[in-house]
Amino acid sequence: MVISNKDLQETVYNRCIKIRSNTTREYQMFSAVSPIENASRNVEILSKMISDLDFDDADLQLQKKNICFEAVDYDNNPKKVVFDYLHQTAFQGTPLAQSVMGPTKNILEFDKNIISNFKSENYQPHRLFLAVSGGVSHATMMDEVRRNFHCLRNTECKECYIGAQRFTGSQIISRDDCMPYAHVGIAIEAPGYNSPEYLTLLVASSLTDSWDRTQGGTICNGSPLARAASTSLLCEKFESFYIAYHDVGLWGIYFVGDRLCLDDMVSNIQDQWMQMCTTIVQSDAQRAVNLAKLKLAKKINGVANSCRDIGLQLLYKSELKNLSELYCELSNVTDKMIKDVAFNYIYNKCPVVAAIGPTEGLPDYNRIRSGMYWLRL
Numbered sequence: 001m002v003i004s005n006k007d008l009q010e011t012v013y014n015r016c017i018k019i020r021s022n023t024t025r026e027y028q029m030f031s032a033v034s035p036i037e038n039a040s041r042n043v044e045i046l047s048k049m050i051s052d053l054d055f056d057d058a059d060l061q062l063q064k065k066n067i068c069f070e071a072v073d074y075d076n077n078p079k080k081v082v083f084d085y086l087h088q089t090a091f092q093g094t095p096l097a098q099s100v101m102g103p104t105k106n107i108l109e110f111d112k113n114i115i116s117n118f119k120s121e122n123y124q125p126h127r128l129f130l131a132v133s134g135g136v137s138h139a140t141m142m143d144e145v146r147r148n149f150h151c152l153r154n155t156e157c158k159e160c161y162i163g164a165q166r167f168t169g170s171q172i173i174s175r176d177d178c179m180p181y182a183h184v185g186i187a188i189e190a191p192g193y194n195s196p197e198y199l200t201l202l203v204a205s206s207l208t209d210s211w212d213r214t215q216g217g218t219i220c221n222g223s224p225l226a227r228a229a230s231t232s233l234l235c236e237k238f239e240s241f242y243i244a245y246h247d248v249g250l251w252g253i254y255f256v257g258d259r260l261c262l263d264d265m266v267s268n269i270q271d272q273w274m275q276m277c278t279t280i281v282q283s284d285a286q287r288a289v290n291l292a293k294l295k296l297a298k299k300i301n302g303v304a305n306s307c308r309d310i311g312l313q314l315l316y317k318s319e320l321k322n323l324s325e326l327y328c329e330l331s332n333v334t335d336k337m338i339k340d341v342a343f344n345y346i347y348n349k350c351p352v353v354a355a356i357g358p359t360e361g362l363p364d365y366n367r368i369r370s371g372m373y374w375l376r377l
Contacts, residue, residue: 003048005059015041019049020304025087025096026245028122031304039136040144044131047148050123055112057371067107074101078183078356082254083243085354086185090250092168110174129314133306141302150165165248169350171365175358177289181236182262183358186269186368187252188349193244193316199292199326200341201251205240205332206288206295207280208253208272212237222287225272234265246316251345259358266363270371278374285335292330297323348373 012019017034030150032042032050055063074080084099091097130149132141135165167189191197208321213236221227235257243250257265300323313320349372355362363371 002055003052004054008045008048008053011041011045017042017045017147019045023100025098025100027311029308030312031307033261033304036135039132039141042145043130043141044148050119050128051149051152057114060110060112064107064110068104071101071104071107078179078256079219079254081174081356082183082185085174085356086187086252086352087252089170089172090167090187090189090352091165091248091353092170094165094243096165098197123152125149128152129311131310131314132309133303133310153296165245167248167352169352169369171353171368172355173353173359173362174356175360177358177360178357181359182259182355182359182362183256184262184266184353184355184359184362185252185254186266186351186353187241187250188346188351190242190244190249190251190345192247192249193281194246195244195310197341197345198244199329200333200337201249201345202242202295203288203292203330204276204338205242205251205287206291207276207284208238208240208249208269208339209288209291210237210239224275225268228268229265232264234261234268236270239267252351259361262359262361266368267371270368273342273346273372274374277339277347280335280342282335285333285338288335288338289330293327296330298324326330346372 011017015038016035017032017038020031020033022031030046032046034042041360087099088097130141130145132138190201207223208225209223211221211223211229215221215226216230218230219227221230225238229238235255238253238255240253241250253269255265255269300306310320350369353362353365353371354367
């Protein structure tokens with residue numbers, strides 16, 4: 001039975017159900033959160049959304065208008081633009097280089113035929129999985145899945161080809177002297193989510209962690225980079241990131257700084273990376289391990305985040321590890337393991353650089369590249 005968008009909204013409102021959707025470069029996710037007594041309705045609503053939801057022309061035009069507004073907000077967010085530039089310059093000519101938002105041309109040409117073709121190609125049983133978290137039994141949910149998803153039939157189990165992933169060390173700089181601060185991202189190629197070195201690199205990212213001017217701390221910060229940024233006023237804020245896809249990732253640092261301090265900030269970042277490759281000690285490794293454990297716990301806090309974590313593990317690794325198992329693996333990470341992984345993926349490797357704003361003080365790419373190794377006796 002086909003359900004209209006208006007009927008779906010009324011059902012969600014009356015049943016106290018919260019619906020969310022999220023699209024990334026590799027997957028699309030729909031989530032429904034509700035009281036336990038409405039758990040069966042969640043499965044029914046999700047099944048209607050991917051199989052029987054009907055959009056009339058008025059709804060379609062309204063959503064296209066909303067997406068255009070979202071695209072404007074997206075372009076006005078410097079951080080999102082920098083990370084889009086990082087992907088464009090790192091994965092040139094590959095699907096990962098494309099922005100999730102897409103060009104305006106796609107929005108204007110969007111119609112019912114595109115929706116129908118996309119659903120028939122992608123919403124197939126062999127490409128769908130359902131994750132549930134909360135106070136419901138597995139047997140109950142399985143009964144609901146059989147009852148609501150029986151209409152889906154496999155036409156042909158085609159393998160999803162996402163194209164080759166190729167990393168290119170390069171840069172994109174968009175200078176705009178009207179902006180008060182420069183937004184800069186520096187990253188290197190890293191292995192994907194299913195790599196055995198994923199957790200070690202997550203710990204390595206936690207060594208530098210993040211900092212912003214509101215934290216203060218000065219010399220009491222745990223991260224050497226945070227101490228330098230706090231005492232020398234190198235930037236307004238910085239944050240380490242590790243964006244892991246299926247078989248490739250980006251590992252690096254994003255920071256916001258004054259135009260006159262960009263050179264010093266980049267030098268301190270690379271100095272911290274080189275120390276990670278050569279002189280890291282166990283006390284620093286243990287601090288990073290504890291911080292990585294906290295990050296993992298935050299990632300699965302709440303039923304929606306827990307479902308997302310279950311789905312990602314099944315999607316990328318075809319296995320599921322609970323938090324205790326991940327903690328045990330993190331506890332086994334040593335300073336030597338971090339040093340070896342950093343030497344393999346960071347030392348003397350070509351980085352990608354993306355920046356917008358007043359970037360005249362940002363070092364030339366060749367200087368940044370030469371800072372990725374040390375020559376010492």
